[in-house]
Amino acid sequence: MSADDIEPGDAIHRGHPVIVDRYTKGARINHWITAASLVLLALSGLALFHPKLFFLTGLFGGGQTTRMIHPWIGVVLFFSFFGLFLRFWKANLWKREDGTWLARIRDVLTGHEERLPELGKYNAGQKFVFWSMSALILVLITSGVVIWDQYFYEFTTIEQKRVAVLVHAIAAVLAISVWIIHVYAAIWVRGTIRAMTRGSVTGGWAWRHHRKWLRELAAKLPNGRSKTTHAK
Amino acid sequence: MFPPIPNPTTKPQRPTFGAQDLIRRSASTITPPAQRQTEVAKLIDVSKCIGCKACQAACLEWNDLTEEVGVNVGVYDNPHDLTANTLTLMRFTEWVNPETDNLEWLIRKDGCMHCEDPGCLKACPAPGAIVQYSNGIVDFDHDKCIGCGYCVKGCPFNIPRISEVTHKAAKCTLCSDRVAVGQGPACAKACPTQAIVFGSKDEMKTHAEGRIADLKSRGYANAGLYDPPGVGGTHVMYVLHHADKPEIYAGLPNNPRISPIVEAWKGVTKYAGLAVIGFAAAFGFVHHLIAGPNRVSDADENAAERLADGRRWRS
Ligand code: HEM
Ligand code: SF4
Numbered sequence: 001m002s003a004d005d006i007e008p009g010d011a012i013h014r015g016h017p018v019i020v021d022r023y024t025k026g027a028r029i030n031h032w033i034t035a036a037s038l039v040l041l042a043l044s045g046l047a048l049f050h051p052k053l054f055f056l057t058g059l060f061g062g063g064q065t066t067r068m069i070h071p072w073i074g075v076v077l078f079f080s081f082f083g084l085f086l087r088f089w090k091a092n093l094w095k096r097e098d099g100t101w102l103a104r105i106r107d108v109l110t111g112h113e114e115r116l117p118e119l120g121k122y123n124a125g126q127k128f129v130f131w132s133m134s135a136l137i138l139v140l141i142t143s144g145v146v147i148w149d150q151y152f153y154e155f156t157t158i159e160q161k162r163v164a165v166l167v168h169a170i171a172a173v174l175a176i177s178v179w180i181i182h183v184y185a186a187i188w189v190r191g192t193i194r195a196m197t198r199g200s201v202t203g204g205w206a207w208r209h210h211r212k213w214l215r216e217l218a219a220k221l222p223n224g225r226s227k228t229t230h231a232k
Numbered sequence: 233m234f235p236p237i238p239n240p241t242t243k244p245q246r247p248t249f250g251a252q253d254l255i256r257r258s259a260s261t262i263t264p265p266a267q268r269q270t271e272v273a274k275l276i277d278v279s280k281c282i283g284c285k286a287c288q289a290a291c292l293e294w295n296d297l298t299e300e301v302g303v304n305v306g307v308y309d310n311p312h313d314l315t316a317n318t319l320t321l322m323r324f325t326e327w328v329n330p331e332t333d334n335l336e337w338l339i340r341k342d343g344c345m346h347c348e349d350p351g352c353l354k355a356c357p358a359p360g361a362i363v364q365y366s367n368g369i370v371d372f373d374h375d376k377c378i379g380c381g382y383c384v385k386g387c388p389f390n391i392p393r394i395s396e397v398t399h400k401a402a403k404c405t406l407c408s409d410r411v412a413v414g415q416g417p418a419c420a421k422a423c424p425t426q427a428i429v430f431g432s433k434d435e436m437k438t439h440a441e442g443r444i445a446d447l448k449s450r451g452y453a454n455a456g457l458y459d460p461p462g463v464g465g466t467h468v469m470y471v472l473h474h475a476d477k478p479e480i481y482a483g484l485p486n487n488p489r490i491s492p493i494v495e496a497w498k499g500v501t502k503y504a505g506l507a508v509i510g511f512a513a514a515f516g517f518v519h520h521l522i523a524g525p526n527r528v529s530d531a532d533e534n535a536a537e538r539l540a541d542g543r544r545w546r547s
Binding site: 013017050051063066109113153159161169190202205206214218 | 390534
């Protein structure tokens with residue numbers, strides 16, 4: 001049995017309630033650097049995106065500094081996200097149950113988790129966020145460098161820069177939308193946010209949303225008392 | 233000959249146009265003034281230009297700019313391109329006319345065309361950094377410029393340059409400061425052959441007609457005026473001996489217009505983009521109202537405890 005979705009540091013602790021370690025301290029720091037840079041990028045980028053949002057440049061000390069600092073935060077985001085990518089890609093590989101989960105998206109949205117298949121560490125929605133962010137950040141850094149005139153002006157033609165700025169704007173809109181969905185999901189599914197603050201979730205949370213992952217972890221508990229069982 | 237603009241008086245004068253005369257302001261919605269001022273224009277008669285670069289020197293002089301000493305690579309163009317200091321540049325082309333087999337030395341004074349529909353202004357994200365006065369002059373406001381380079385992408389003529397020193401955009405102002413006190417641009421003032429003249433746009437068109445008739449009588453059958461309609465016409469126009477192929481004049485665009493990519497970027501992308509983001513946020517909000525929070529139940533916790541304790545569990 002290959003457990004792609006068990007990451008280093010994932011562990012289960014007996015107790016009342018059961019506590020399941022989900023993110024190591026390193027992963028959490030990595031995540032929050034990424035989150036902070038993404039929010040700062042969205043704010044500084046949106047300031048230039050629409051005249052009605054230009055006032056956001058005030059957060060960064062004016063238009064000139066906003067223009068100057070945005071690409072540098074982008075560089076931080078790129079490397080920071082790359083760290084997350086290395087940590088999480090394996091657990092985000094597509095599995096058969098993800099198709100079933102997606103097909104029953106109605107039950108997902110209405111909270112009928114009992115009608116969904118047992119899932120590993122991530123569900124298809126989380127995997128969607130992971131892979132779309134990976135692709136979008138790649139597109140954003142590439143197009144961003146093309147329009148980073150201060151250092152890279154002479155390497156591309158104006159026509160290429162026009163395409164790049166359009167692509168950058170569209171990719172940014174999509175990235176911000178995916179980010180909103182990501183944050184909303186974390187709020188909607190109560191008990192999720194502590195995974196990124198304290199690093200752990202309750203056993204009940206894991207049972208409800210990622211039962212396959214929980215079973216895999218329980219099977220690794222010492223003294224062999226626990227056995228993987230399948231409900232139904 | 234077009235009558236030159238007389239020398240200025242030494243008495244202080246009030247500017248004839250200013251902030252109240254804006255018809256366009258970048259990244260802003262404004263109410264244009266009820267009355268438009270007479271549209272001005274600069275006419276550059278390429279057939280009369282002798283390539284002396286007096287205009288180029290006058291431009292540096294009036295705007296108090298200095299160009300770096302360059303490198304000679306065997307062409308007359310000096311510097312090799314427009315820069316944040318060189319706001320106007322003589323571009324030299326050696327062209328062999330296939331009909332006559334004559335070598336023609338084409339000299340075009342390059343610089344901002346002061347488009348009626350300026351792509352630079354359309355692309356600019358900084359409110360008020362690019363303005364258009366009702367007399368047609370397109371001007372950059374350095375205090376408001378953030379140096380993003382969007383005007384460079386918006387311009388169909390490849391004109392604006394970002395200064396590596398100040399990180400602000402620069403281009404020809406059509407000497408808006410001189411025009412405001414009744415003077416013509418410094419380049420026109422300096423031109424020894426009257427290849428550059430300045431006046432109202434109508435006067436310039438009439439003057440151009442005479443020049444074109446003269447050129448036609450000398451065998452330039454395709455002589456004509458360059459006032460490209462794709463950008464709504466320009467407030468800098470050329471008389472060309474070969475108006476049917478402007479591109480031979482160092483790549484003067486034939487039928488320029490604001491790039492459709494720029495139009496899409498500055499048009500539908502802005503509205504659709506904000507709508508998509510708004511929709512994502514609204515979806516979350518409405519979903520939470522309808523579905524309520526997804527909470528872990530005590531039964532879930534108990535099940536997890538039984539699993540961890542190794543007891544068999546059946547649902
Ligand atoms: C990953 C590396 C990134 C780089 C190198 C980069 C670079 C740039 C550059 C050079 C600009 C032009 C303005 C300026 O010079 O500051 C820009 C604009 C922008 N960026 Fe980025 N960026 C990156 C990531 C992002 C991300 C992650 C977002 C959003 C989540 C974003 C959103 C935007 C937006 C909305 C604009 C304005 C586009 C417009 O005016 O239509 N960028 N970016
Ligand atoms: S030529 Fe370029 S810089 Fe000049 S007004 Fe037209 S778009 Fe703007």
